[in-house]
Amino acid sequence: MTLSLAFSPCPNDTFVFHALAHGLVPGTPAFDVTYADVDVTNTAAERGEFDLVKVSYAALPWLLDQYTLLPCGGALGRGCGPLVLVKDQAITSLEGRTVAVPGDRTTAYLLMRLWSAGAPPKRVEIVPFAEIMPAVARGQFDAGLVIHEARFTFQRHGLHALADLGEWWEGDTGLPIPLGAIIAHRDRVDPEQATAWIKESVRQAWADPARSRGYVLAHAQEMEQSVVDQHIGLYVNEFTSSLGPDGHAAVDALLTRAAAEGLVPATPLVGA
Incomplete structure (x- = not known):
């Protein structure tokens, strides 16, 4: 078998x-x-x-x-949640923005939707995980939702963390x-x-x-x-x-x- x-x-x-x-x-x-x-x-x-x-x-x-x-x-x-990354530090929310995400049924995307419910993005596009940070760095998207090793490497792309969704979730639920x-x-x-x-x-x-x-x-x-x-x-x-x-x-x-x-x-x- x-x-x-x-x-x-x-x-x-x-x-x-x-x-x-x-x-x-x-x-x-x-x-x-x-x-x-x-x-x-x-x-x-x-x-x-x-x-x-x-x-x-x-x-x-x-x-x-x-x-x-x-x-x-x-x-x-704990301390391992998805990050919402931006190139432009003037961006303070996703409202009206374009966002690259790794999948529409990922936990990362679900957390982002819960976190941004009051100020949702204008457009969301599914992008292969490895391509998200380069696309945001090029200005193709206003923001990118990333997981895993990206939390250790995003600065190399000249990007900044708009939100740590793990910190938000843990602070909100204690879980x-x-x-x-x-x-x-x-x-x-x-x-x-x-x-x-x-x-x-x-x-x-x-x-x-x-x-x-x-x-x-x-x-x-x-x-x-x-x-x-x-x-x-x-x-x-x-x-x-x-x-x-x-x-x-x-x-x-x-x-x-x-x-x-x-x-x-x-x-x-x-x-x-």
Whole structure:
């Protein structure tokens, strides 16, 4: 039996899934691995294309009829939220502005919509993640919504942070910020079994970080080692091993608030 597994090429995902993807977790099937940005996996999961897949928490309302949320392997945390970046420091809100975003069902975009509800942008365009900062630096967009390693590198593009949506969310709710989730297809994967596999993959990653370094760097492309280390240190944390009560509360708060604003369909509490 071979299962399909999809996650991003970002260092946190390759670090977490190194052992699982390389057959180092005892008792697992073989995996056919796909590397794709989260906007791609969100859309593919809606079509039921993968057995195990990393998606945005914001996409769950469209996916939980086919998939089960797993309590590990995802990305939540504190001090790790998406940033709204601008080139012109005179810009103080998104009202009437053009904004590049990494996907319309990403947690980053949902948080931006909640944060800017009283002063929404004029136009939003989906742009591949790696192209957002250069496009804002060129003046193609007034602002860009970025995630992951961009929080360590945006100054190199001459950009400034208009808002840290993680700080805003944490200050407003007191909860960690839920970014990426791991889900298992209900008809093809036993969720308890998959949870055990991923927990062991995470355990191995922490036990011997050097073992995955070549794999992580190969997929990080031009990201230097120091940024890779910062990235993993920030996004792979206690919530990666287990969502726990705070993690589940954060997901429920995000989806409940978004549904109340009419931004996503109402979703049964995923922590129940």
